[in-house]
Amino acid sequence: MLIAIILALVVVGSVLFHVLSPWWFTPIASNWRYIDDTISFTFWITGVVFAVVVLFLAYCVWRFRHQPGRRAAYEPENKRLETWLAIVTGIGVAAMLAPGLVVWGQFITVPAGASAIEVVGQQWQWAYRLPGKDGQLGTADTRAVTAENPLGVNPDDPKSLDDVIVQGGELHLPVGKPVALLLRSIDALHNFYVPEFRAKMDMLPGSVTYYWVTPTRTGTFEALCAELCGVGHPYMRGTVIVDTETDYQAWLDQQQTFEQMLAPATTSALE
Amino acid sequence: MVDLTHGADGHAAPGHDEELELYHPTNWVTKYVFSQDAKVIAIQYGLTATAIGLVALVLSWLMRIQLAYPGLLAFIDADHYYQFITMHGMIMVVYLLTAIFLGGFGNYLIPLMLGARDMMFPYLNMLSYWIYLLAVLVLAAGFFVPGGPTGAGWTLYPPQAILANTPGQQWGIIIMLVSLMLFIIGFTMGGLNYVVTVLQGRTKGMTLMRMPLTIWGIFTATVMALLAFPALFVGALMMLFDRLLGTSFFMPSIVAMGEQLPTGGGSPILFQHLFWFFGHPEVYIVALPAFGIVSDLISTHARKNIFGYRMMVWAIVVIGALSFVVWAHHMYVSGMNPGFGFFFATTTLIIAVPTALKVYNWVLTLWRGDIHFTVPMLFALGFIVTFVNGGLTGLFLGNVVVDVPLSDTLFVVAHFHMVMGVAPILVIFGAIYHWYPKITGRMLDATLGKIHFWVTFLGAYAVFFPMHYLGLLGMPRRYFEMGETAFVPPSAHTLNEFMTIAALVVGAAQMLFLFNLAWSLRHGKEAGGNPWRATTLEWQTPETPPAHGNWGPELPVVYRWAYDYSVPGADRDFLPQNDPWPGEPAPAPDTAVAEGAR
Numbered sequence: 001m002l003i004a005i006i007l008a009l010v011v012v013g014s015v016l017f018h019v020l021s022p023w024w025f026t027p028i029a030s031n032w033r034y035i036d037d038t039i040s041f042t043f044w045i046t047g048v049v050f051a052v053v054v055l056f057l058a059y060c061v062w063r064f065r066h067q068p069g070r071r072a073a074y075e076p077e078n079k080r081l082e083t084w085l086a087i088v089t090g091i092g093v094a095a096m097l098a099p100g101l102v103v104w105g106q107f108i109t110v111p112a113g114a115s116a117i118e119v120v121g122q123q124w125q126w127a128y129r130l131p132g133k134d135g136q137l138g139t140a141d142t143r144a145v146t147a148e149n150p151l152g153v154n155p156d157d158p159k160s161l162d163d164v165i166v167q168g169g170e171l172h173l174p175v176g177k178p179v180a181l182l183l184r185s186i187d188a189l190h191n192f193y194v195p196e197f198r199a200k201m202d203m204l205p206g207s208v209t210y211y212w213v214t215p216t217r218t219g220t221f222e223a224l225c226a227e228l229c230g231v232g233h234p235y236m237r238g239t240v241i242v243d244t245e246t247d248y249q250a251w252l253d254q255q256q257t258f259e260q261m262l263a264p265a266t267t268s269a270l271e
Numbered sequence: 272m273v274d275l276t277h278g279a280d281g282h283a284a285p286g287h288d289e290e291l292e293l294y295h296p297t298n299w300v301t302k303y304v305f306s307q308d309a310k311v312i313a314i315q316y317g318l319t320a321t322a323i324g325l326v327a328l329v330l331s332w333l334m335r336i337q338l339a340y341p342g343l344l345a346f347i348d349a350d351h352y353y354q355f356i357t358m359h360g361m362i363m364v365v366y367l368l369t370a371i372f373l374g375g376f377g378n379y380l381i382p383l384m385l386g387a388r389d390m391m392f393p394y395l396n397m398l399s400y401w402i403y404l405l406a407v408l409v410l411a412a413g414f415f416v417p418g419g420p421t422g423a424g425w426t427l428y429p430p431q432a433i434l435a436n437t438p439g440q441q442w443g444i445i446i447m448l449v450s451l452m453l454f455i456i457g458f459t460m461g462g463l464n465y466v467v468t469v470l471q472g473r474t475k476g477m478t479l480m481r482m483p484l485t486i487w488g489i490f491t492a493t494v495m496a497l498l499a500f501p502a503l504f505v506g507a508l509m510m511l512f513d514r515l516l517g518t519s520f521f522m523p524s525i526v527a528m529g530e531q532l533p534t535g536g537g538s539p540i541l542f543q544h545l546f547w548f549f550g551h552p553e554v555y556i557v558a559l560p561a562f563g564i565v566s567d568l569i570s571t572h573a574r575k576n577i578f579g580y581r582m583m584v585w586a587i588v589v590i591g592a593l594s595f596v597v598w599a600h601h602m603y604v605s606g607m608n609p610g611f612g613f614f615f616a617t618t619t620l621i622i623a624v625p626t627a628l629k630v631y632n633w634v635l636t637l638w639r640g641d642i643h644f645t646v647p648m649l650f651a652l653g654f655i656v657t658f659v660n661g662g663l664t665g666l667f668l669g670n671v672v673v674d675v676p677l678s679d680t681l682f683v684v685a686h687f688h689m690v691m692g693v694a695p696i697l698v699i700f701g702a703i704y705h706w707y708p709k710i711t712g713r714m715l716d717a718t719l720g721k722i723h724f725w726v727t728f729l730g731a732y733a734v735f736f737p738m739h740y741l742g743l744l745g746m747p748r749r750y751f752e753m754g755e756t757a758f759v760p761p762s763a764h765t766l767n768e769f770m771t772i773a774a775l776v777v778g779a780a781q782m783l784f785l786f787n788l789a790w791s792l793r794h795g796k797e798a799g800g801n802p803w804r805a806t807t808l809e810w811q812t813p814e815t816p817p818a819h820g821n822w823g824p825e826l827p828v829v830y831r832w833a834y835d836y837s838v839p840g841a842d843r844d845f846l847p848q849n850d851p852w853p854g855e856p857a858p859a860p861d862t863a864v865a866e867g868a869r
Contacts, residue, residue, distance in 0.1 A: 010732065021737075024743055025744070039677075049659075054655075057652065060634060064573070064639060064640045066641050071574075072573060072574045072641040074837055074838055076834070077579050082628065093620045094620075100673055101671070105613075123436055145526045188437075189430075189539060191679060201606060204606045224747055226747045228428070235754070
């Protein structure tokens with residue numbers, strides 16, 4: 001009897017915890033509300049299944065507990081019941097999978113017109129590269145990394161020179177504009193994760209990975225590294241500021257370009 | 272020695288001895304140390320796994336203390352923290368769970384449940400244990416080498432696993448890879464034994480579809496392990512080459528600490544594919560034996576046949592097969608081609624169907640049963656609740672786009688601890704309470720057992736259920752300390768303290784269990800041969816604990832499946848597999864042959 005009550009209390013406690021929990025998604029700041037909706041939907045289906053199965057278990061435990069004279073039924077199989085359970089489960093699973101796959105399709109398809117911004121991870125800081133006036137990023141390669149050119153941007157690529165480089169500073173993004181984040185690492189694995197955006201993707205040295213978001217509200221957000229990258233992993237933080245278009249342009253104009261970054265080095269080399 | 276008495280058709284005459292030639296120990300060392308008896312090897316595996324598991328338990332305490340009270344223990348710096356999580360994870364998954372289910376329960380139960388005298392290759396079986404022990408010792412040596420064990424996380428992802436800035440980059444990673452390779456070599460020796468014994472060593476009448484689900488679980492898991500471990504083996508070997516010989520299998524061009532490394536052209540993600548091609552089946556290598564064992568515990572202690580036996584067998588086999596095509600669901604945000612997400616999300620969610628059917632069948636076995644609340648039954652019930660919880664959160668993480676915000680957060684940690692940590696461990700406990708009487712001849716103390724159960728079950732639930740919500744909040748895993756983070760409210764730290772206290776209490780309860788194991792060895796109630804009135808063959812041995820060779824002069828003959836509980840018309844509520852009811856008992860054994868066999 002006590003056992004059945006405790007099992008039922010586990011369900012009640014879990015549901016209450018879920019309802020009352022102050023620990024929940026951070027307020028969303030991107031277009032990925034669909035992801036939140038899919039999660040909420042999954043919570044409903046799985047929550048109901050959890051409650052039903054465990055409460056039924058508790059009922060069985062109470063109803064069929066051993067008592068003097070009780071003898072169990074003998075029923076090896078019940079094809080009908082097993083088939084029905086399989087079908088109902090299959091439908092429930094498909095109901096969760098289908099919207100998930102649709103949203104995944106959106107997640108991996110960068111919309112036309114999204115601007116591209118590069119995020120470079122290295123132990124243990126973030127750097128950013130934004131296209132300059134030409135609207136395009138130049139090529140880059142880990143093998144081109146030097147003390148003067150820490151991101152390994154290709155100096156011979158004409159598209160590179162006007163690229164805006166932000167090292168150790170904040171990343172600003174304009175609100176309401178889709179942006180593709182091209183992710184690159186020059187040492188270990190990293191993962192550029194802004195909880196309010198819901199999106200994340202690993203950075204792989206040697207590859208360029210990506211995800212895209214449309215920031216939906218202005219504000220200051222913390223970026224964390226979400227892939228273990230050595231002892232400094234928890235300290236690899238950055239700041240992302242979502243601005244109005246005018247604030248964004250004002251910020252962008254203050255940033256140094258790749259050409260300007262190389263210039264002092266060239267000058268000092270000539271002296 | 273063994274008399275190979277064959278019938279005219281070349282098979283052993285009914286009920287007579289089989290072809291296996293047993294090695295008979297002549298002294299204490301060959302009986303208890305270099306033993307070829309699967310039952311002794313099982314206990315050796317079990318004790319070794321428990322010993323190294325205690326190390327993992329202590330490590331989990333240390334990291335929980337660090338998470339709740341950063342800086343309280345001054346010796347836990349970031350290096351140590353990452354070494355602790357790495358060693359905790361690897362020990363628990365490989366050296367404890369895999370070893371105890373297959374090496375421990377597999378060795379003990381396969382010959383006994385199938386009516387065999389021993390494993391088919393006893394000498395190889397012995398070697399398997401000693402190589403496993405060597406692997407464990409090499410692993411433990413990692414704590415004593417310069418720089419300590421590796422802190423790359425149990426997934427050992429390159430390139431950071433072999434880069435500076437990762438603890439243990441000097442020696443620890445080499446030790447870890449060598450130990451894993453030794454483990455795989457040792458396991459392969461044992462694994463071949465289990466498979467061949469199941470296929471060739473069954474006694475007369477023990478058809479495959481009469482085998483207890485315990486054997487089905489262990490058998491399928493072993494086949495999977497034999498197919499999955501080689502991927503880890505080559506991955507480990509390649510990384511060892513990268514570390515020692517300067518190859519670049521997994522190493523692209525890298526700038527570390529301002530310097531260009533000589534590496535180039537390798538692929539870090541190739542390692543992830545190799546690792547998870549092993550790593551995902553590994554989840555089921557642990558889970559399937561647990562599924563099998565818990566089915567038998569529920570059936571025995573509810574005095575009712577397992578519901579839907581054939582469905583249960585097929586579910587085990589289907590889950591085993593499908594688990595080889597879901598590995599990349601661990602890599603949705605790894606940077607692999609995102610198109611793979613569609614395929615792996617679909618296969619992953621398909622696996623949920625046979626898994627759910629197993630849960631239904633366990634619950635339906637209790638339906639209209641005669642449930643005895645023995646300690647093994649309590650652990651089985653605790654398993655169902657924990658497994659349902661952990662399995663359902665798998666539907667979040669398996670559904671590719673839902674995984675994106677949750678991946679690499681504490682939600683993942685909570686999920687896999689529930690589903691492949693706590694749930695299988697509850698089964699291990701239930702199984703030990705269940706089979707300890709057969710292994711030692713004495714019962715474990717039931718009162719201590721019940722305290723152990725409630726503290727472990729509710730305590731572990733209190734640790735891992737709330738942890739999901741910190742993951743939803745966005746707290747990343749593998750953080751030495753959270754520090755000041757805008758989106759993490761102070762209440763999250765309070766919750767962390769609560770989880771840590773619960774974890775410390777759960778850990779302490781395990782000391783009670785160890786005490787019970789030791790104390791009952793001498794002071795436990797005498798068990799007799801079949802204290803649970805169970806049907807399976809291991810309870811029908813002539814002696815308890817079973818002697819070397821298990822069966823005395825005659826092998827048992829099997830007449831029925833393993834689940835004849837409460838059969839209408841029978842005078843008892845269980846019919847052992849070797850009970851010919853309602854037919855006549857087998858003819859009297861041929862004593863001449865029998866003596867020859869001894």
